Amino acid sequence: MSTAAPPKVIRQGPAPDAPPVLAEPTPRWKPVAVVLLLWLAVWWFTKGTDTLVLAGRDRTPVMDTLAAFRDRMIAGRESNPVMVVTGALADALRGTVSFLQRVISIPDDPRPVPQIGWLGVTAVATWVGYAVANWRIALLVLGTFLSFGAFGYWSHSMDLLIMVGIAVVLSLAVGIPLGILAGTNKRANSIIEPVLDFLQTMPTFVYLLPIVLFFGIGSASAVVCTLLYAVPPLIRISAHGIRTVPPTMVEVADSIGLTRWQRLLKVQLPLAKRTIIVGLNQTTLAALSMATIASFVNGPGLGKPVLDGLRINDTGTALVPGLLIVAMAIMLDRATTAASERGDIMARGGGLPPRLHRAILIGGGVLAAVAVMISRQSLWAAEFPDLGWGRAIAKGAGDVITAITDTLSPITGPFKDAITYALLNPLQAFLSESPWWLAAAAIALLAYVLGGLRALVPTVVCLAGMVFFGLWNNAMVTLAMTLVATILCMVIAVVVGVAMARKRSADLLIRPILDAGQTIPAFVYLIPCLALFGPSRFTGIVAALAYAAPVSIKLVADGVKGVSATTMEAVRSSGASTMQQIRKVQLPMAKASLMLATNQGLLFVLAMAVISGMVGAGALGYDVVIGFSRSEEWGKGFAAGATIVLLGIMIDRIARRAAEAAPDQWKRFPMRAPTGPF
Amino acid sequence: MADAALSVQNLWKVFGPNAEKLIGTPDLELSRKELQAKSGHVIGVRDVSFDVAPGEVFVVMGLSGSGKSTLVRLITRLIEPTSGTVMLGEENLTTMDEEKLREVRRKRVSMVFQHFGLLPHRKVIDNVSFGLEIRGEDKTRRRARAQNMVDLVGLSGYEQNFPDQLSGGMQQRVGLARALANDPDILMFDEPFSALDPLIRRDMQNEVIRLHHEVGKTMVFITHDLAEALKLGDRIMILRDGAIIQIGTPDEVVAAPADDYVKDFVSDVPKSHVLTLKWVMRPPANSEEGIGAPTLPDTTIVRDAARTVLATDGLVRVVNAQDEFVGVVDDEDILRVVVAEEG
């Protein structure tokens, strides 16, 4: 229970020997309502004053100082030791990326084509698919690679694969040792854990800007932020895998006289292997997701054409590369999952007879080698023939999308207006037209009421930071959008989650969709949202919903399902109606999960708020996006990024402290959603 | 006892932040509950001393939480003792450095665990040869040895299976084989059969008895099942709250329980199956009494003696190990034991 919650009081009954009755704890919503009402009252008389609006092109001295700092760093590239080191790293990364690009993706001067053409690459990839998984995966890989070429995005697809590949290899090199360290050493864990917490609650997007400062625009920055985003789940899951090796096993190892090192290699790692591969799967998908987003800093890959399409509000163009990203996500997901299962199947004598399997492997390897040779010599095998499918689809899709949008507009329009006018506008007016001192005081008070002193302190620090960075008003606008999206997210999560928990058939139907939703890189959500609702704040909200809802729905569903069957039986036997069961038993008992779902939803929504800055959501997200593209706006972009971080920390701390009723729930390890939001 | 296989002296284990400092203070006289309330320390094992003779099956028993598991783990320092010494033959385990301790664990002491502790990613044969592998033996030798062990525990034909493809009883046979493969001086069992169902458990107990006959190892066997203790043990040590309540042979424990705790324990035991004539005979009136009657050793179990005694009119003479005449029993002495448990 939070420190602010009143202690349970034992009220003396009227008769001296009557059993003491536990007083109902005063619900926290009462003080919250009081604060809100006060806020509203003061707002009424002061609205529109002291709102700290920063006009379009204006910058504060803080922002100029930031920009000057960047200039100084860049000027000191040769002398500043940090810049020298990161510069060297950046060179190495850029070198690696461009080397690989010349091998499979772009012409390697003086050759008019890459070293290995599409035929060779596709053949090798298919062979790898068979080698690590099975023939079904091999077919999936084959189909996916062919579609990269057929739709005219071969080079972009290869670039994206290169980025993901490098990030995953680096993640493994960094993540597994760190995971082992965190899993075996308490002290190391106490250092690593908070760093991961920080990385995973931060919208990654906002640390693109500082990374760009140190690694420069382009592939090096893209790799670094992809790595930063992709490695935490691997570290966490590896550590978790090592930690959950049954203590008996460790004891067995010791009783037989293994050294620490032998114990790690022969017992702990083999037993944690499966879990670690789950981590690899998560890391790969996270890397793909972030590598797409990294097109904002000019990282090569399929994200670029998507971004180009979004920039000019042309969803038809963005659609094809967007779908290819989805195809790549599915391929990588299935392949890593199947690879993790294969080891067991083989060891247990499943699958093909070993000799046949080896023969196919060798035969396939030879074929792949031949294909590589051919693709180095013949142009048809080097350069994917232009089938024009991509363009045809883009054009067709453009028309279809227009048609769909037009047909749906009687539905989408009013829906959009309803949300915008009934929810978003009033809330935004309330937040952004409050004088800053009023809003700040009210938020701080709410934090105290909800989470006590431990929520108040970080909240005050964050609020001060937000004022300092000079984007207060935009922060309030973003906060309004975030709150609206979170409210909607929770409504959806409760409705769908409860349905899933109560009806097995609903669960079976919906869960795969949610899984798929979580596999798809966030960036791709923007495309259909933009198509349906055009550039607006509402579009940003819908995209955020699409991104955040799957996580929240699952948490609610699992929480409600966690209410024991015996309890539910008892409740049913007492004659409670379905609504009563849900309202009086299932939701209250799943409170911890609801809280967790809300917090996760908030963070995901906030993260998406940045990305959707470019589809007309405006405010902080827009400031960040502009910070990338215009040198003189870098300071403002950085300030906006910092403000988002502060907003995120503030919301997270308030929600955490408010939910501390069930501290275990927060520590519980959600296997399917260990990647934080962007 | 200089020639003991294992000798434990004044062994203590106190769990908690300042356990070392507590040793020798009056706080240790407190009961477990009081100490925990006072300082948050939990006494796992309290001042335990005993010797195990070579080839003996030494059973440790007690209720859940009495410190049995802690005790076996203290012996090989899987848990570090707070104070006390453990001698394995001539060697002091408690003062050994890590390196030598590992040597001991590799070669001289093996353990069988309650939940088997098999490595799921290794086949049966590789589980059995695991210890040998760690010892650095070459592949052909460890294969051959492991195969012998697999045969010994009756698992021939299952070498290439994975543990989860075997039943619980079979898995524990693998655990046994693994422990035996190292050819240790001492085998330690921590409730090895309590996860098995009763029929399988009986099989496994017989298996242990058979193996003990065949390989003659010294065994320290933990159980909370009195029937198992009586069946397997040469001697039984009863623990409560970490302290020794009684050490004795099975018939001593049943016939002369040290206190109510032990008495309670043994109250359900079919006495005729455990008690020997030593406990039911009465001293002879004179050295001539019953002369000419049949003679039985005083270690004969009552149930086994019943036929002879009931078939004889009058007395049966009882002699001790030195063949000295020590007592007499008649029908009534036997019937008293048998009838007592009917009631």
Ligand SMILES: Nc1ncnc2c1ncn2[C@@H]1O[C@H](COP(=O)(O)OP(=O)(O)OP(=O)(O)O)[C@@H](O)[C@H]1O
């Ligand atoms: N690591 C530990 N920290 C604190 N207390 C412990 C620890 N390990 C054991 N104990 C305590 O020591 C006591 C003895 O535990 P132990 O596991 O040895 O009992 P046991 O006789 O093996 O019981 P069981 O039959 O349930 O296995 C228990 O009260 C237990 O709570």
Ligand SMILES: [Mg+2]
């Ligand atoms: Mg135990």
